[in-house]
Amino acid sequence: EAQVTQNPRYLITVTGKKLTVTCSQNMNHEYMSWYRQDPGLGLRQIYYSMNVEVTDKGDVPEGYKVSRKEKRNFPLILESPSPNQTSLYFCASSLGTGGHNQPQHFGDGTRLSIL
Amino acid sequence: SQQGEEDPQALSIQEGENATMNCSYKTSINNLQWYRQNSGRGLVHLILIRSNEREKHSGRLRVTLDTSKKSSSLLITASRAADTASYFCATDYLKKYSGAGSYQLTFGKGTKLSVIP
Numbered sequence: 001e002a003q004v005t006q007n008p009r010y011l012i013t014v015t016g017k018k019l020t021v022t023c024s025q026n027m028n029h030e031y032m033s034w035y036r037q038d039p040g041l042g043l044r045q046i047y048y049s050m051n052v053e054v055t056d057k058g059d060v061p062e063g064y065k066v067s068r069k070e071k072r073n074f075p076l077i078l079e080s081p082s083p084n085q086t087s088l089y090f091c092a093s094s095l096g097t098g099g100h101n102q103p104q105h106f107g108d109g110t111r112l113s114i115l
Numbered sequence: 116s117q118q119g120e121e122d123p124q125a126l127s128i129q130e131g132e133n134a135t136m137n138c139s140y141k142t143s144i145n146n147l148q149w150y151r152q153n154s155g156r157g158l159v160h161l162i163l164i165r166s167n168e169r170e171k172h173s174g175r176l177r178v179t180l181d182t183s184k185k186s187s188s189l190l191i192t193a194s195r196a197a198d199t200a201s202y203f204c205a206t207d208y209l210k211k212y213s214g215a216g217s218y219q220l221t222f223g224k225g226t227k228l229s230v231i232p
Contacts, residue, residue: 004157035222042224043158043203050217058219090157100207100218101146106157 002027006091006107013081014115021076021110023091031099032074033058034066036087037109043090049074050097081114088112118142119204119223127229134191136226138204141185145218148205149178149189152225158203161189196232201225 004025013019025032033048035058045058049068063085065077074093078085089110094102118141128134138147146165150158162178164171164187171178177190191198203225210219 040224043222045219045221048219056217059221088155092158098218100220101163103148103160103163104150104158104205104220106159108157109155111155 002105004091004093004105004107006089006110008110009108010111012113012115015082016080019078019081019112021078021089021091021112023074023076023107024072025074025091025093025105026072027093027095027105028071029093029095029105030071030097031095031102032068032091032093033099033104034064034074034076035090035092036060036085037090038087046076046089048099050099054097081112083114086112086114118208118221119147119206121202121204121223121226123226124224125227125229127231128194130194130196130230130232132194134194134198134228134230136189136202136228138187138189138206138223139185140187140204140206142208143182143185144206144208146207147178147180147187148220149176149187150203150205150222152201152203154200161202191228194228194230196230199228199230201227 034046035043047066049055091107092104122137149161205220205222207218
């Protein structure tokens, strides 16, 4: 089944403890992206990747890192999480390198709480 | 850089009625997409409409695009309780830090649709 898989689905952790949210897709998509969703603010893009080893900042990249060593994986790293990063996170992927002219396939989300 | 804005923010209708949601945006676009999000789940793509298209259909969904007014509408006909969800429009914009830049998608804040059985 074609899907985007995020892990973990839920995480409660403490300020400053490094964490990684994994994202994997099995559709051989070039483009992958991370979003955060907050009440009243909608979805905002954190980072995106147009292909292996090609990543760039989205609208809210501060406090996050990403890497794209393989086509299928695009992990999101919070080196020193803070409470303002408490949010619902989504990974998405799509065909092509553009990211804007193809349907995005979303994972089921990771609910992250930073205490 | 959110440029899509949905209207209304919330909509409540009876099962069987039609639901219309609107999206307005600020700058010219290449394409516009609509997504659905069930509570706490990931977004699901519904329709992509290109700037040279005026209308698209998919099952009970009808999307229109008016580039002169910079607006789009999503019509769900004969609504069902299972249509209860939030609906988002997404538009592309040219993101530039340096060089040529790249087109990215930006999402609105969504319309929350409740269909009452």
